[in-house]
Amino acid sequence: MKYIGLDYGLSKTGIATSDNILKIPTIKGTVNTNKLLNILKNELYKEGDLFVIGLPISMSGRYSTQTYETIDFSIQVNELFQAGVFLIDERLTTQQILF
16 A cells, blocks of 8 residues: 555646655656556556545635635545545645755
8 A cells, every 4th residue: 555645736746655654655746637646546646555645725714616626636536545634724735844
């Protein structure tokens, strides 16, 4: 089992993976979002893998159009792969990495 981390965007999506033992992420790069589901299905996803998808929420806690797009995408992933999908609040994650 591995975790597949996605930073979903309308035109490009960032991908990283991590196993469930070391939990050290490996950056896979960015791909055109319109090719993403095919790449996941044909190259990355194996039965039992879990998805971790960044959820863009404003600092005030409000949802934006991109938040709803990401939620819709997460539902697609869950329906297509019948896999666990975790949405993670992205607020301040860049700052967490820097410290």
